[in-house]
Amino acid sequence: MNESANRRLMGKVALVTGAGRGIGRAIAEMFEREGATVIATARGAAHNLGPAVNYQQLDVASEAGWQSVVAGVVASHGRLDVLVNNAGIIGYEAPHELTLDSWNDVVATNQTGVWLGMREVIPSMQSGGGGSIINVSSIWGSVAVAGAHAYHASKGAVLNMSKNAAITYAQNNIRVNSLVPGFIETPLTDGQADEINKAVIANTPLGRAGATDEIAYGALFLASDESSFVTGAELVIDGGYLAQ
Numbered sequence: 001m002n003e004s005a006n007r008r009l010m011g012k013v014a015l016v017t018g019a020g021r022g023i024g025r026a027i028a029e030m031f032e033r034e035g036a037t038v039i040a041t042a043r044g045a046a047h048n049l050g051p052a053v054n055y056q057q058l059d060v061a062s063e064a065g066w067q068s069v070v071a072g073v074v075a076s077h078g079r080l081d082v083l084v085n086n087a088g089i090i091g092y093e094a095p096h097e098l099t100l101d102s103w104n105d106v107v108a109t110n111q112t113g114v115w116l117g118m119r120e121v122i123p124s125m126q127s128g129g130g131g132s133i134i135n136v137s138s139i140w141g142s143v144a145v146a147g148a149h150a151y152h153a154s155k156g157a158v159l160n161m162s163k164n165a166a167i168t169y170a171q172n173n174i175r176v177n178s179l180v181p182g183f184i185e186t187p188l189t190d191g192q193a194d195e196i197n198k199a200v201i202a203n204t205p206l207g208r209a210g211a212t213d214e215i216a217y218g219a220l221f222l223a224s225d226e227s228s229f230v231t232g233a234e235l236v237i238d239g240g241y242l243a244q
């Protein structure tokens with residue numbers, strides 16, 4: 001058997017948001033290695049992505065941005081098989097400290113961005129006979145730490161939005177699942193207060209932070225045909241955090 005026959009995403013076209021660094025970058029690079037044509041997007045300039053990665057700028061909160069990027073992908077590749085809604089931001093304000101602006105920023109990226117992405121890719125998945133949408137939520141989508149009110153709201157919404165879309169588009173063979181990371185070492189967590197990071201890791205049964213590839217392997221499964229009977233699920237990769 002030749003090498004390409006063993007690659008798990010051969011022939012698929014995948015768009016990944018927030019792929020400039022961290023989890024999204026690991027997903028984009030793993031998908032590329034597994035044979036997919038990857039369109040890696042992020043809000044800012046490309047962050048030293050390998051030359052093989054097709055990078056495009058996309059602020060997921062921008063309706064016009066989504067329309068133009070998805071139209072471009074479909075025009076160039078004729079199809080779109082996989083969407084990974086990964087872009088996300090966090091803030092640690094409690095409800096009484098939040099400003100409307102910071103609430104709106106978090107919801108626009110983490111929640112509205114997920115909806116806009118699904119809305120824009122679904123017509124081409126319907127006409128292409130199906131697809132896989134992977135929405136990145138968080139352990140904070142179903143359990144709480146103090147503060148981070150807008151983040152909790154948005155990540156909880158992503159879990160339910162994914163289930164709704166899974167049911168709505170099952171008849172089109174479009175699978176929609178949530179990917180639920182625990183604490184993963186990335187620029188996002190590197191930028192957080194040390195005491196927050198130490199507390200979350202101390203509460204993680206496997207006793208350590210996760211690596212970005214440990215999340216990317218979950219995305220790979222959900223993107224591939226190996227998960228052809230998986231929809232409306234929450235794939236939790238958290239070192240045991242939510243099992244407690």
Ligand code: NAP
Binds near residue numbers: 042043058090
């Ligand atoms: P990260 O290192 O901060 O990377 C986030 C990426 O998202 C960056 O490439 C950033 O683009 C992009 N981004 C932010 N706002 C955007 C916007 N409006 N439009 C487009 N792209 C935007 O974060 P991460 O830790 O890899 O997190 C990735 C996802 O996993 C997020 O949804 C996060 O909530 C979730 N998650 C992370 C953890 C964790 O422990 N790390 C745990 C649970 C869930 P620029 O580089 O251009 O700014």
